[in-house]
Amino acid sequence: MPSAFATNMRFKFSILAIFLEVLIIVLFGIFVRYENNQPSKEDKLLLYPFFQDVHVMIFVGFGFLMTFLKKYGFSSVSINMLIAALGLQWGTLMQGFWHMKNQTINIDIESMINADFSTATVLISFGALLGKTSPVQMLIMTILEITIFSCNEHLVVNVLRATDTGASMTIHAFGAYFGLAAARVLYRPGLKEGHKNEESSYHSDMFAMIGTLFLWLFWPSFNSAIAHPDLQQRAIINTYFSMAACTLTAFALSSLVKHRGKLDMVHIQNATLAGGVAVGSCSDMNIYPFGAMLIGSIAGVISVIGFKFLTPFFSSKLKIHDTCGVHNLHGLPGLLGGLASIIAAVTQVKLRETDSPSAPMQAAALGCTVGIALVGGAFAGLILNLPFLGQAPDENCYDDSVYWEVPAEERQPAGQFSDTEDHRTVNINV
Amino acid sequence: MGSDYPPSLRCGLPGLILSLETAFILIFWFCFSNESGSTPKDLDIYPAFQDVNVLMILGFGFLLAFLKRYGFSSTGFNLLIAALGVQWAVLVEGFLFSSSAGKMKISLHSILKASISVTAVLISAGALLGKANPIQLIWMAMVEVAAFVTSRWINVKFLKVEEHTSLMHVPIFGTYFGLAVSWWLYHSSLSEKVEKEKSNPISDLFSMLGVLFVWMFWPSFNSVLIVDLMERRNAICNTYYAIAVSAVAAFALSSLSSRNGKIRMIHIHHAALAGGVALGFSAPIIPHPWIAMILGLLASMVAVLGSHCLQTYLNSVLKIHDTCGVHYMFGLPGLLGAIVNVILFIIIKRANLSSLGYLALIEVGSFMLTTAIGLGTGFITGFILTFKLWKTLPASKYFDDQAYWEFPHLAYRF
Numbered sequence: 001m002p003s004a005f006a007t008n009m010r011f012k013f014s015i016l017a018i019f020l021e022v023l024i025i026v027l028f029g030i031f032v033r034y035e036n037n038q039p040s041k042e043d044k045l046l047l048y049p050f051f052q053d054v055h056v057m058i059f060v061g062f063g064f065l066m067t068f069l070k071k072y073g074f075s076s077v078s079i080n081m082l083i084a085a086l087g088l089q090w091g092t093l094m095q096g097f098w099h100m101k102n103q104t105i106n107i108d109i110e111s112m113i114n115a116d117f118s119t120a121t122v123l124i125s126f127g128a129l130l131g132k133t134s135p136v137q138m139l140i141m142t143i144l145e146i147t148i149f150s151c152n153e154h155l156v157v158n159v160l161r162a163t164d165t166g167a168s169m170t171i172h173a174f175g176a177y178f179g180l181a182a183a184r185v186l187y188r189p190g191l192k193e194g195h196k197n198e199e200s201s202y203h204s205d206m207f208a209m210i211g212t213l214f215l216w217l218f219w220p221s222f223n224s225a226i227a228h229p230d231l232q233q234r235a236i237i238n239t240y241f242s243m244a245a246c247t248l249t250a251f252a253l254s255s256l257v258k259h260r261g262k263l264d265m266v267h268i269q270n271a272t273l274a275g276g277v278a279v280g281s282c283s284d285m286n287i288y289p290f291g292a293m294l295i296g297s298i299a300g301v302i303s304v305i306g307f308k309f310l311t312p313f314f315s316s317k318l319k320i321h322d323t324c325g326v327h328n329l330h331g332l333p334g335l336l337g338g339l340a341s342i343i344a345a346v347t348q349v350k351l352r353e354t355d356s357p358s359a360p361m362q363a364a365a366l367g368c369t370v371g372i373a374l375v376g377g378a379f380a381g382l383i384l385n386l387p388f389l390g391q392a393p394d395e396n397c398y399d400d401s402v403y404w405e406v407p408a409e410e411r412q413p414a415g416q417f418s419d420t421e422d423h424r425t426v427n428i429n430v
Numbered sequence: 431m432g433s434d435y436p437p438s439l440r441c442g443l444p445g446l447i448l449s450l451e452t453a454f455i456l457i458f459w460f461c462f463s464n465e466s467g468s469t470p471k472d473l474d475i476y477p478a479f480q481d482v483n484v485l486m487i488l489g490f491g492f493l494l495a496f497l498k499r500y501g502f503s504s505t506g507f508n509l510l511i512a513a514l515g516v517q518w519a520v521l522v523e524g525f526l527f528s529s530s531a532g533k534m535k536i537s538l539h540s541i542l543k544a545s546i547s548v549t550a551v552l553i554s555a556g557a558l559l560g561k562a563n564p565i566q567l568i569w570m571a572m573v574e575v576a577a578f579v580t581s582r583w584i585n586v587k588f589l590k591v592e593e594h595t596s597l598m599h600v601p602i603f604g605t606y607f608g609l610a611v612s613w614w615l616y617h618s619s620l621s622e623k624v625e626k627e628k629s630n631p632i633s634d635l636f637s638m639l640g641v642l643f644v645w646m647f648w649p650s651f652n653s654v655l656i657v658d659l660m661e662r663r664n665a666i667c668n669t670y671y672a673i674a675v676s677a678v679a680a681f682a683l684s685s686l687s688s689r690n691g692k693i694r695m696i697h698i699h700h701a702a703l704a705g706g707v708a709l710g711f712s713a714p715i716i717p718h719p720w721i722a723m724i725l726g727l728l729a730s731m732v733a734v735l736g737s738h739c740l741q742t743y744l745n746s747v748l749k750i751h752d753t754c755g756v757h758y759m760f761g762l763p764g765l766l767g768a769i770v771n772v773i774l775f776i777i778i779k780r781a782n783l784s785s786l787g788y789l790a791l792i793e794v795g796s797f798m799l800t801t802a803i804g805l806g807t808g809f810i811t812g813f814i815l816t817f818k819l820w821k822t823l824p825a826s827k828y829f830d831d832q833a834y835w836e837f838p839h840l841a842y843r844f
Contacts (some may be wrong), residue, residue, distance in 0.1 A: 049477040124661035166513070203632055206501045210639070213488045216509065221480065233472050237536055241458075245451055247513035251506075252447035261440025262835045270508050289536055293517075297451055 001061035009390040035108040038135045047109045053221030054116045062123040066286040070201040074400040084119045091118030094150035113225045121149045124175030126322035127182045134390035144413040147378040157297030162365035163357045165224030166280025168337025176331030178377035187319045190394035197398035205265045211271045219276035231284040234288025241277045241289045242296030243307035246275025249300030257308045270329040274303035281341035285349045338366035454517045471474040474622045481650035490552045492640025498630040502831045512573045522579045546597050550578045553604030556754035557612045560829035565820045572681045577714045577807040591796045594655040598710035599800040610808030616632030617825040620751045626829040648706035661714035668713045672726030676705030679730035687738045700759045703731035707765035729763040768797040808817035
């Protein structure tokens with residue numbers, strides 16, 4: 001049982017972080033070079049807007065999406081940034097090792113996009129563990145997860161030759177099931193009854209909405225960034241309509257499952273994005289706008305239903321506590337995306353004039369992704385369970401003040417955002 | 431008291447949304463196919479397309495989040511009606527504007543035009559903020575998109591207005607549509623500000639986030655549909671300067687208009703964008719930046735003066751309650767821009783005196799027509815929206831998230 005004192009990470013965290021950075025710099029020095037033989041400069045820089053969009057999603061979108069906990073905003077945004085910054089360097093190396101030419105890794109804008117993608121898996125898993133882990137644990141998980149992710153991605157894309165442009169399977173389903181498996185191993189029986197800090201406040205929900213909107217806006221870029229240039233417009237349009245349809249069904253279902261037809265902010269923050277996840281695998285296929293809208297609508301429905309019924313079931317019966325509900329936002333829609341790509345392959349949907357995806361390979365890709373994610377996540381969970389990694393004790397979970405210097409007035413219990421006139425003046429004067 | 435409860439939307443809202451979505455999917459199935467044979471060239475507008483989307487969804491969503499107890503609804507319903515409106519606008523545009531028979535094509539360009547049309551709905555929703563429930567908003571979005579696209583069709587087809595200019599009627603149309611609807615939803619209890627209809631520092635800050643995003647991306651909004659590269663560059667630069675001037679002027683005028691020289695946040699919200707709105711029509715044809723900057727200054731003045739003086743007048747005398755002040759933010763600067771556009775047009779075309787009067791008349795006619803259609807259809811829509819069938823809200827529940835949202839954290843004050 002870790003004591004409260006164990007959360008002092010002055011040396012553990014600093015030394016580990018600096019060691020990792022030195023290691024990465026050395027490896028970059030040995031292996032990484034610029035891509036030299038560019039066919040034409042204009043073509044390559046065409047990808048730069050896509051890269052920027054994906055970058056905004058990773059750092060702003062995912063970061064703010066997780067700020068919904070009332071006392072965990074600092075950690076959500078900043079640890080998200082830490083993971084992403086470490087992950088994109090490590091991801092460049094890990095993905096590069098599979099595509100080495102003459103013992104060097106050549107990087108360009110596309111490999112930067114791919115590196116950003118690889119960090120998305122860790123951020124998704126982080127969502128499942130949010131509030132229950134220390135920054136030291138997250139550094140270790142980043143390294144482990146990206147290593148496993150890049151092996152799985154190589155298997156899916158290069159060995160099985162499955163199509164997964166928007167990465168419903170390799171990123172979203174993988175990240176979600178990796179996180180769930182780790183959460184199962186790291187289960188804290190002491191939090192079975194819930195925790196007093198594990199809830200949102202009005203303004204923390206508004207901050208989470210910033211993240212949602214950024215993710216919503218830039219998802220078409222995410223799903224089309226690495227598509228073939230001729231297919232990018234199709235990928236954008238499919239994703240756009242899938243997101244729009246998903247938003248509508250998420251609102252409808254949220255109102256349907258709740259008492260007196262009220263909406264639930266958790267559903268709106270998360271389920272409206274499920275359409276982008278689900279259409280990922282098929283985004284560049286010729287599924288027509290109505291196909292994309294169909295996939296999006298179904299994703300919105302299953303995501304809300306997952307939040308309503310599956311998440312409580314997981315945490316009470318299966319001992320998997322999923323803080324952000326990543327299973328409903330990334331896991332289930334990711335599976336749906338894989339399923340949709342299998343159906344598309346069976347119905348002979350064309351990718352381009354000649355080639356269409358093959359159903360057995362899509363199914364194999366889905367299966368091996370989920371399998372590797374579960375095994376890898378359990379393995380990572382076992383390592384993270386080592387007692388000296390600075391975990392917070394049960395009563396200090398979901399609380400920034402364990403790892404942060406928090407300004408004094410924020411330590412007050414909820415209700416700090418008071419409406420009364422006098423209170424406001426006090427806050428301003430401070 | 432029973433009637434004070436907000437009516438449950440449980441049967442109405444999901445049914446309405448799901449049936450609309452099913453209808454959309456079916457219509458798309460039969461009528462649309464993807465643009466085939468696309469090339470990377472089509473992606474040239476993609477960065478600007480994204481800018482417009484950020485402006486609509488993030489910018490407007492948070493712009494409207496200035497009420498202290500209405501943040502969830504402001505951002506959430508903005509997303510809902512934008513997502514719904516775009517699908518519907520693509521359909522309506524496809525039916526009205528496509529000339530050839532057969533399956534219609536969807537490209538980034540058509541989605542972009544649909545997005546800009548939907549901006550009208552988002553502006554109207556600003557005037558109704560806090561007073562209309564999601565069912566009313568959805569019906570309003572359906573009617574308004576159809577009305578706007580029709581008005582645009584008349585402009586393009588009969589008055590031969592350019593496509594870009596016809597879409598830039600959006601702020602005027604949205605405002606006057608919204609105000610006309612708002613007239614019907616007026617309630618005597620709105621004559622003075624209730625506690626819930628105020629902002630607090632945090633909600634003002636959220637609103638500022640939205641204003642900044644709208645501000646940053648307005649040059650893209652004004653220029654994205656212009657085909658000619660030279661004109662597009664001019665439009666970007668002119669809008670940029672005008673909106674910069676209006677932001678500076680907003681601070682000065684706000685400080686000037688208050689008794690103790692302090693700046694009011696609401697003036698900044700209203701006036702910082704005015705320059706961009708005013709430039710909507712004339713951005714590509716303004717030859718020198720200084721003209722754009724003067725226009726920005728004028729627009730900002732109109733917005734601050736309107737916000738300062740007109741608000742009380744409109745609210746009490748005309749019985750129009752404009753929650754967000756869209757009339758000053760978009761309506762008046764838009765009209766100013768339209769008038770300036772006519773003047774510039776006359777100056778530029780003065781060499782050709784014979785047909786000048788006729789052409790100028792058409793320019794005047796086109797924006798007057800848009801305003802009139804906006805007011806007219808808004809008036810009818812407003813009447814329809816007052817039906818009890820849409821589970822209208824009692825006035826005591828206005829401006830309150832609790833009417834629509836589940837609050838797990840209600841145990842605390844917020």
